[in-house]
Amino acid sequence: MSRLIKGHAGIGSGIVEGEALVAKDNFSARYDLDLKTGRFSRPSHKLYGESFSGRIIVLDIAKGGVASAWMLHVLMSGTHRPKALLLNSANPIMAQGASFGRMPLIDRFEDDVTTVIKTGDWLRLNPSAGTVEVV
Amino acid sequence: MVKLTAEEDSLLNGDAGEVRSLAMRHIVEVARFFDAERLVPVSQAHIMADTEALGEPGVQHLERLAQYDWDDRRVLIPTITDPRGADFKAYEKIRHDTRIVELEARARDAFIALGVLMTDTCINYQTILPPVKGEHLAFGDTGVCIYTNSVFGARTNYEGGPSALAAGLTGRTPAYGFHLDEHRRATQRIVIEETPDSYDAWGALGALIGERMRSYYDVPYIEGVTRAPDSDELKHFGAAMASYGSTAMFHIAELTPEAEDACDSKSVLPTTRLGKADIDAYQSRFRRDDPGLDVVVFAAPQLSLLELQKLAGLLDGRTVSSAVSLIATTNPEMKAAADRMGLTEKIENAGGILLEGVCFYQMHARDLAAANGWHRLMTNSAKLTNIIAGYGYEPIIDTMERCVDSAVAGKVMS
Numbered sequence: 146m147s148r149l150i151k152g153h154a155g156i157g158s159g160i161v162e163g164e165a166l167v168a169k170d171n172f173s174a175r176y177d178l179d180l181k182t183g184r185f186s187r188p189s190h191k192l193y194g195e196s197f198s199g200r201i202i203v204l205d206i207a208k209g210g211v212a213s214a215w216m217l218h219v220l221m222s223g224t225h226r227p228k229a230l231l232l233n234s235a236n237p238i239m240a241q242g243a244s245f246g247r248m249p250l251i252d253r254f255e256d257d258v259t260t261v262i263k264t265g266d267w268l269r270l271n272p273s274a275g276t277v278e279v280v
Numbered sequence: 281m282v283k284l285t286a287e288e289d290s291l292l293n294g295d296a297g298e299v300r301s302l303a304m305r306h307i308v309e310v311a312r313f314f315d316a317e318r319l320v321p322v323s324q325a326h327i328m329a330d331t332e333a334l335g336e337p338g339v340q341h342l343e344r345l346a347q348y349d350w351d352d353r354r355v356l357i358p359t360i361t362d363p364r365g366a367d368f369k370a371y372e373k374i375r376h377d378t379r380i381v382e383l384e385a386r387a388r389d390a391f392i393a394l395g396v397l398m399t400d401t402c403i404n405y406q407t408i409l410p411p412v413k414g415e416h417l418a419f420g421d422t423g424v425c426i427y428t429n430s431v432f433g434a435r436t437n438y439e440g441g442p443s444a445l446a447a448g449l450t451g452r453t454p455a456y457g458f459h460l461d462e463h464r465r466a467t468q469r470i471v472i473e474e475t476p477d478s479y480d481a482w483g484a485l486g487a488l489i490g491e492r493m494r495s496y497y498d499v500p501y502i503e504g505v506t507r508a509p510d511s512d513e514l515k516h517f518g519a520a521m522a523s524y525g526s527t528a529m530f531h532i533a534e535l536t537p538e539a540e541d542a543c544d545s546k547s548v549l550p551t552t553r554l555g556k557a558d559i560d561a562y563q564s565r566f567r568r569d570d571p572g573l574d575v576v577v578f579a580a581p582q583l584s585l586l587e588l589q590k591l592a593g594l595l596d597g598r599t600v601s602s603a604v605s606l607i608a609t610t611n612p613e614m615k616a617a618a619d620r621m622g623l624t625e626k627i628e629n630a631g632g633i634l635l636e637g638v639c640f641y642q643m644h645a646r647d648l649a650a651a652n653g654w655h656r657l658m659t660n661s662a663k664l665t666n667i668i669a670g671y672g673y674e675p676i677i678d679t680m681e682r683c684v685d686s687a688v689a690g691k692v693m694s
Contacts, residue, residue, distance in 0.1 A: 172408075
């Protein structure tokens with residue numbers, strides 16, 4: 146049985162499907178990721194060592210400075226790309242970066258997505274509607 | 281739903297070319313994400329776009345835009361740049377990889393082709409054109425944004441490079457966040473027990489306040505400041521607060537232009553008291569057991585002419601230890617002024633390096649650490665202290681005087 150989680154209308158169009166990679170931690174494109182290996186690279190991050198390539202990253206809050214706006218574009222132009230990003234709370238830079246980098250992004254959910262979604266869950270997203278289906 | 285004017289709709293539909301249409305599509309997407317009901321005309325854009333952030337894909341994007349006809353590609357409002365990733369005149373002094381310098385030159389050429397003014401500065405509000413109360417802007421650097429909102433009472437969100445460029449190409453930004461009255465009101469109250477008297481202490485206080493902010497929309501109302509700080513003190517204060525807190529605005533009671541209207545009743549705001557012991561505790565976080573020192577940095581934000589004068593005065597007639605590098609960064613305008621007024625000579629005669637158009641953490645700091653053997657870094661900037669640890673450095677914060685004494689001694693003086 147699938148479950149529908151409602152968020153705010155997000156960035157991106159169409160339907161995106163993929164496997165969830167979840168942690169109750171924050172997200173900074175500049176400091177948390179190694180774009181060359183496609184893994185989380187900050188030792189203190191809860192997803193340290195995990196591959197984000199081809200997965201849907203599910204984390205708590207967007208962090209990091211203005212540089213992230215360009216860096217999501219670098220990320221999405223590389224060989225190791227996540228399929229989408231779900232956050233409990235994004236900020237202006239993350240939204241701008243997702244739009245420019247064409248990375249599907251949804252935030253402001255009715256539930257804490259880092260709790261209701263588990264790593265390995267298969268997700269079906271509709272970014273423009275702001276919905277996530279746990280299949 | 282966001283409502284566009286006929287002119288905005290025409291830009292979106294491509295009547296003014298593909299570049300502006302793409303820019304408007306980006307703006308509308310961000311507007312929808314934040315439930316903006318309209319766009320707001322902005323009078324200036326400030327682009328953060330050093331090559332470390334841009335990467336090869338970002339530079340290629342700019343080069344593609346630069347291929348369009350001049351009428352289609354040129355920015356419509358004055359558009360200026362944040363510090364770049366390399367000082368073209370002095371990169372050899374700090375062993376910058378020439379591949380970085382070449383990428384930086386490509387980015388510069390593309391920006392010039394778009395009609396962007398290469399100011400390469402994060403102190404534009406001190407040196408290019410200060411904002412005016414109520415003016416709507418699309419500014420990039422977080423330190424620039426917080427100063428613009430708080431000290432001038434002008435209005436800007438944090439605009440990442442792509443959004444600032446889109447604002448430059450259309451003259452618009454979405455009306456959300458700090459463009460709206462309701463987000464400019466205080467949400468927390470901070471009572472300080474002692475007014476700081478040095479840049480590093482102002483930065484430390486900013487850091488402590490920033491750490492207590494929970495989101496971009498938190499705005500502190502600060503009481504207990506007993507004298508009007510100068511622009512450089514507020515620069516360090518705001519830049520550190522923004523760096524530690526993603527904070528975009530503060531009010532200081534009886535001092536900043538919107539403080540009076542920031543809250544109806546201060547007593548209902550959650551209150552934090554901060555004193556000298558808190559500032560000392562902040563600085564103690566970075567104390568080390570041994571006095572080893574590799575590099576002393578004055579940057580983040582770039583130095584004003586008055587800070588350069590102070591630094592030149594402290595270095596005059598002394599010599600930086602051969603074991604240590606001393607680096608200061610400013611913008612091209614202040615560098616030219618420092619050259620003209622003999623300040624650069626005093627800094628360089630002492631063995632210091634004065635770079636222009638760059639800021640330390642925005643010029644591939646990790647590569648610089650490897651190329652120069654830098655690890656232990658001393659600075660008077662709380663913002664740099666926060667950021668540079670992410671690049672593998674071990675930062676120490678102290679006054680400008682103590683930093684200079686340490687550079688001369690070749691070890692951390694305390």
